[in-house]
Amino acid sequence: MTLEAPTTKRRGRVLVVDDSPATLASLCELLYEDHEVIFATSGQEAIDMAHSHNPDLILLDVVMPEMDGFEVCSRLKSSPGTIDIPVVFITSMGDDVDHLQGLNVGAIDYIEKPISPEVVRVRVKNHIQMKHKQDTLRGLTLRDGLTGIANRRRFDEALREEWSRAARSQSRLSLIMIDIDHFKLFNDTYGHPEGDVCLARLGETLAQIAADTMGFAGRYGGEEFCLLLPNTAVDRAMEIGEKVRAAVQDIAMPHATSSYQTVTVSVGVACAKPNDTQRSGDLIEAADAALYAAKHRGRNAVVEHGFVRLTDGAVALAG
Ligand SMILES: [Mg+2]
Known part of the structure; x- marks a missing residue:
């Protein structure tokens, strides 16, 4: 499932994961003008989409039935194909246990619910910029400087x-x-x-x-x-x-x-x-x-x- 503003230049692909259609809709609405937005409504779907669509950032709900956000994040971080995709948790306000656990399983950041649109926009933009820099650096370390092919x-x-x-x-x-x-x-x-x-x-x-x-x-x-x-x-x-x-x-x-x-x-x-x-x-x-x-x-x-x-x-x- 992909939402894309037709006239906007793509500035990174964000995978939004939430089992609540209302939260999903508001996050997608917030981001789709500046980014390519794809979404998933369950943990397993999120993992599949991360592998098939290689997003630049994942916004991940913590509380979901069957597989919760922590489990999803652990699995993404233990797979070579998805280990480098930054994960930001969407957590409940003031829940330090959730925040800590999220960071411990490899998330780069968290955003508290109820979400503040401006905070989400800015954080997403910053994380995507960082990811692009990281991709560029990784490309340089893997390429032979003289010939441009793989080292x-x-x-x-x-x-x-x-x-x-x-x-x-x-x-x-x-x-x-x-x-x-x-x-x-x-x-x-x-x-x-x-x-x-x-x-x-x-x-x-x-x-x-x-x-x-x-x-x-x-x-x-x-x-x-x-x-x-x-x-x-x-x-x-x-x-x-x-x-x-x-x-x-x-x-x-x-x-x-x-x-x-x-x-x-x-x-x-x-x-x-x-x-x-x-x-x-x-x-x-x-x-x-x-x-x-x-x-x-x-x-x-x-x-x-x-x-x-x-x-x-x-x-x-x-x-
Ligand atoms: Mg939820």
């Missing part, structure tokens, strides 16, 4: 997420590791500023290929990059690996000290159907081993990790 930390997170998703859905997950050939020689020949340009161009190329293939591109470290491909079997991953190799060669960045005369990359490809006996680190090791084999084969090459192929086209990581 190692964000990539590790994405790998863990996709690994468990693939294990749950019994689907395949492929990983491509990419390394610039003779990058040290490149830096020695052209200098580090040109080296940075080269890294940035590769980041750009990978971001484009990731967008085209529903993949996730990251800088693994130094001149090593990675492309994570959910729901992708090994044959398709090999095609994408070849696309990466060809795209880099097509940029035709001069590299006089390489036998190819232009900047090239070596590419290692691995694919797994995750299960309980494997770790996501196994997939990295496998793709790295394939990358090493590509270097060994003379560079500017794409190599698949030589696992045992299963009949359904996946490969056994431990094979």
Whole structure:
């Protein structure tokens, strides 16, 4: 359920949760001109909507049948998908026990009933501003400054997420590791500023290929990059690996000290159907081993990790 003022620029999405239609209506009325407002009338609905709509702020009633506000807040704060959404409790006037308990389960603030419209408006505005700043900062800590794609930390997170998703859905997950050939020689020949340009161009190329293939591109470290491909079997991953190799060669960045005369990359490809006996680190090791084999084969090459192929086209990581 969404209420949105058609002509107002969206300034944050607020989820309002209350089992009383009257309170819900007055809060929505108060906020919808300045924000996108969505609402829920029960604890379970609130949790579902927090996951599906990713609001910037939740205004949460304490007293509700079945699941009360404290329980809802605890659950939101224990789930990685909703832990960062600020929660403000709507509590009864003068009830210090409620206020304390609310803050103890992870709420950022509380507003007392009966609500004062101006207080609600200002507090909501302030909390949303803070949330936006926090989102910006978080974005910066997870992005590689030079190339603009995900950094190692964000990539590790994405790998863990996709690994468990693939294990749950019994689907395949492929990983491509990419390394610039003779990058040290490149830096020695052209200098580090040109080296940075080269890294940035590769980041750009990978971001484009990731967008085209529903993949996730990251800088693994130094001149090593990675492309994570959910729901992708090994044959398709090999095609994408070849696309990466060809795209880099097509940029035709001069590299006089390489036998190819232009900047090239070596590419290692691995694919797994995750299960309980494997770790996501196994997939990295496998793709790295394939990358090493590509270097060994003379560079500017794409190599698949030589696992045992299963009949359904996946490969056994431990094979
Ligand atoms: Mg209530």
